[in-house]
Amino acid sequence: MSPTKHFAAIIVEGGGAVELEEIDVPKPGKNEVLVKVVAAALNPTDWKSARPAERAGNVSGCDFAGVVEELGPGAGVYRQIGDRVTTCVYGARSANGAYAQYVVAKADFCIGIPDSWSFEEAAQLPIAVYTTAQCLYQSLRFNILPEPAAPEPLPILVYGSSSSVGNFVIQFAKHGRFEVHATCSPKNFDLVRGFGADKVYDYKDPEAPQKIREATGGKLKYAVDTISEHGSDKFISGALSDEGGKIACILPYSGTPRANIEPILSLAYDLVVDGFPAQRPDTGVSYIADGPKYAKLVTDLLAQGKLKPAPVLVMPKGLASVNDGFKYMIDGKVSGQKVIFRIADTPGLQ
Ligand SMILES: NC(=O)c1ccc[n+]([C@@H]2O[C@H](COP(=O)([O-])OP(=O)(O)OC[C@H]3O[C@@H](n4cnc5c(N)ncnc54)[C@H](OP(=O)(O)O)[C@@H]3O)[C@@H](O)[C@H]2O)c1
The missing domain is CATH 3.90.180.10 (Medium-chain alcohol dehydrogenases, catalytic domain)
Structure with a gap:
């Protein structure tokens, strides 16, 4: 009782x-x-x-x-x-x-x-993994695990990779066979490499966007911005391909420095609160049905020992x-x- x-x-x-x-x-x-x-x-x-x-x-x-x-x-x-x-x-x-x-x-x-x-x-786990799922599967529209994210391995930038959301974006992205480029402070480089990041950069290094461009051959088209403030939009825009790209952001952007870059807001609350999208002017779609789907996905990944x-x-x-x-x-x-x-x-x- x-x-x-x-x-x-x-x-x-x-x-x-x-x-x-x-x-x-x-x-x-x-x-x-x-x-x-x-x-x-x-x-x-x-x-x-x-x-x-x-x-x-x-x-x-x-x-x-x-x-x-x-x-x-x-x-x-x-x-x-x-x-x-x-x-x-x-x-x-x-x-x-x-x-x-x-x-x-x-x-x-x-x-x-x-x-x-x-x-x-x-x-x-909850808010971090649910935000991760919203970023990768709802905003960027990649295939849901255990499928590979896309037919060909793709580079993706995880900005703020030592954050709660960032470390799970890295892990989900690696299981989806992305090539993960990640930013954080140097003291956290080993931590995010342990989550699976392929290449890690210091976001305070003014040369870092150019280094990411070079490492991805100018082909980077996707990013998850787990910070979404303090100039992260400018940093990411500097790393993305000249052809443009998409950024899953977790706080609203007021715009981007380049017209061919599309920021898409991802919210964990969309999965938690019935009717929450009604508060969002950008979409009338309810995501609430995705919550149980992601809960099962994370339960399975944990049972298989695939998350740290x-x-x-x-x-x-x-x-x-x-x-x-x-x-x-x-x-x-x-x-x-x-x-x-x-x-x-x-x-x-x-
Ligand atoms: N949309 C959603 O549903 C959703 C969900 C969760 C969180 N959020 C929002 O996302 C943000 C992060 O949340 P979180 O829980 O993931 O954060 P967190 O774990 O508390 O973030 C801490 C990390 O942020 C990094 N960081 C701090 N300032 C930074 C800066 N100026 N530039 C780059 N990185 C910086 C630090 O990296 P280093 O120590 O390596 O420098 C630190 O490891 C918050 O604003 C939160 O409100 C939104």
């Missing part, structure tokens, strides 16, 4: 902070599961979405990993009690968020965690460290790692 009350990180009005409060445990609805959270991960969207005043009172956090504790009506088709799962919810928008002891999620949107992955490692986790930084006080985690990320300290909150580390929680 699940408890009726639990502790959750509630957004405080103003200042983008959270505080722990005891609230009702959410009830799983049709095709939903109640998950007892073991570990939750920090994404930039979490601190960003804690700032608007209208989010006050909602539970923060999107990515989590834990154990299925209760099944809503119909959910047994997809999941069983005791399953180790990871997925994401639309954090900061309701009383259901990942920074909590319990969270309700769509059963068919849960990724199964193999025994070889800890909960702390698995919590880094990034190093995790477990914050010392579980949910009581969420505000420190926000600050650590806002200060730009996250580099080639995922910040994790382990619920059992929260002082005073049973």
Whole structure:
């Protein structure tokens, strides 16, 4: 029997902070599961979405990993009690968020965690892998794994390859038989080579776009921009072929330095939130049906041992460290790692 009350990180009005409060445990609805959270991960969207005043009172956090504790009506088709799962919810928008002891999620949107992955490692997956899938399969329209991405091996640039999204774009792209050119800081070169990058460049090197052009013979036509700010559009435009190309970006571009380059916005939320595309002027299409397809793909890749986790930084006080985690990320300290909150580390929680 699940408890009726639990502790959750509630957004405080103003200042983008959270505080722990005891609230009702959410009830799983049709095709939903109640998950007892073991570990939750920090994404930039979490601190960003804690700032608007209208989010006050909602539970923060999107990515989590834990154990299925209760099944809503119909959910047994997809999941069983005791399953180790990871997925994401639309954090900061309701009383259901990942920074909590319990969270309700769509059963068919849960990724199964193999025994070889800890909960702390698995919590880094959902937003990162779902964004990866949206970039490669929805925006750039490549064949979905296990098919090769295209009939011929193609070069692709992964800008910001040591980011959470970047390391999974590299891994998916390598399984799709791309030739991966990646950018990050030199201290992370070995890390991204370990994820499979073929060639790595320092994004602070002004010669790097030209070096990528030369290494790809002027034929680079595809890029995933996992940063999408601070001049990444200019860098990528300098590396792409004179014939033009496409960039899957993860924040909106205001344009590109060249007319024959098409930026296409990719959003993980499109897979999470029913009706979310209605907020997007560029498309009226719903991507929501792709969520379960990608959940199964990632479950299979994990079971086959085809994905590697990034190093995790477990914050010392579980949910009581969420505000420190926000600050650590806002200060730009996250580099080639995922910040994790382990619920059992929260002082005073049973
Ligand atoms: N559209 C979506 O659905 C979606 C999903 C996830 C994230 N996002 C957005 O994508 C961005 C990245 O998110 P994330 O979780 O992947 O980030 P993250 O893991 O926190 O990113 C950290 C990495 O960013 C790199 N970096 C920092 N500043 C940079 C700069 N000026 N130029 C190039 N690289 C830089 C660092 O690389 P080095 O340390 O190697 O320098 C670091 O490893 C955020 O703005 C987030 O809101 C969007």
